[in-house]
Amino acid sequence: MHLSRGQKLSIRDLIPNGSVSITIDYYPTDIDIAAFSLDKDHKIKDDRYTILFSNRQSPDNSIALTLHEGKAIFTIDIDRLPTTIDRIIFTATHDIHAIGKARKLEVTVGQQAGTYNAKEDLTTEKAVMMIALYRHQNAWRIGTIGQGFNGGLAALITHFGGEIAAPPPPSSSPSPTSNPVPPRLNLNKITLEAKQSISLTKTAPTFGEIKINLNWSRGSSARRGFFGKISSNKAVDLDLGCLYVLKNGEKSVVQALGKSFGHFDRKPYIKLLGDDRTGDVNTGETILINGKFFDEIEKIAIFAYIYDGVPNWNETNGVVTLTVPEQPPLEVRMTQGNNNKTMCGIAVIDNHNGQMKVSRLVEYFRDHEEFAKSVNIFLRWVSARKN
Template structure:
């Protein structure tokens, strides 16, 4: 069932003090941020959205014009996904490929909301991390890949925004030169101290799942999959 991310999760607490809601943009010179120091808790909403560079200007509209991307690039299907490693050594992947949508309430405490195959959804692709179980999460790798269509990350203008329930949005722009790579490692979330996830900007382009796995030492067994 899709998650209604307009609602706070059950049992979330109201703010006890002022929290800055200024957007935090992770860059090469400032690549990391702590979720707890940002005031984040409860649930982390990860959103991927994109546009064709220049399409917004020609259409006279702002925002992320995913319909323009879908039409101009012959229907690019860009997917948001996450590799996880839990504190009990369980590992896996949450992605639309293979219908591995995960779970918010049960391990791995990461859930993909839906798969936008056409690029027509204004809301982009979304996944959610249950920060109430942060002590059970060792690390998470947020990544995106082009499932179908011409590999063209350079022109997609893709942006990933990580928004804690009570903290400032954290933005990562996929603005490195991608070449013909079909996959991008976006951000690595690592548990520090048992109860805090530190977000580190990666923005590394690779050829596919196995290369991504080898780059970050995940150790999963990969087989061909469809959706």
């Protein structure tokens, strides 16, 4: 069933029994998807029930989120939800671009029981309320909304009675207040700026599955880009890779060149999942790091290189995202490219006594060897090809 904007119906007309599943398929993959649980006044009462990339399940597990590249799947046990939750609003936001320009933003209720194109009728909104799951006369209903805010995430949070968390200003002592403090939500990715570093501490016995993703624009008028078309004379084959040094002194490279794809369950515990030769793969290129064995890793230096095509970094719109479970994603944008060089050193991950220190580079080099020397990893290099 195709759902139109403003349509309302009983959730049990679509899903006769059991938990409710809401799936959002979206592109580009840097759109942020969230579910806001609100009280009868349509305000956030308990931010632990705000479900998104940094908080993927509620305390009682009545709401859970599974994330894949370009897909968010919410599972809601409506019979277990606290009575204080009157409705759940499912939203999409982007930091820069209008959501209406997204290539895809589709909501599916159940197993294709109902679908809604959430970007229809949007114009300049950077944040959109897509659908609502809400109580009505002791039953649950679903309603499509399709309305948003030009102000993006900040306007959305304010509308729900909350505010985005920010570091507190320095103060010798806390100032008392008689006003209730609105919920403070840490919803933002962390975008690393020039020479910035950040350290991540384990929130579990291990870091889990660490994901490094490169997404980029092909640089051809036939290429979709992030939110539009990019023109160039020749498509660029941009590849993701990394250098690594293990605690035992072993060091090498993981990349498509030379088919050095690595391994996830054995040394080096780093694996490149595939090679996107065109840039047309929606998920881009991904390296997985087995965080269970992070203590055996000394250093990882992440890079991207142009294997084929004229170097034109400004047209690639390259974005590398580092995702660690239960941590805010770290994003590095490949800006101010040097078009005379084919190698971009993106970031370095260091193991500092079990902590993960991520440092932004975004420096450009003529080849692998020059980059490796800049991060103090010395290897013997030979020429190689993909085929």
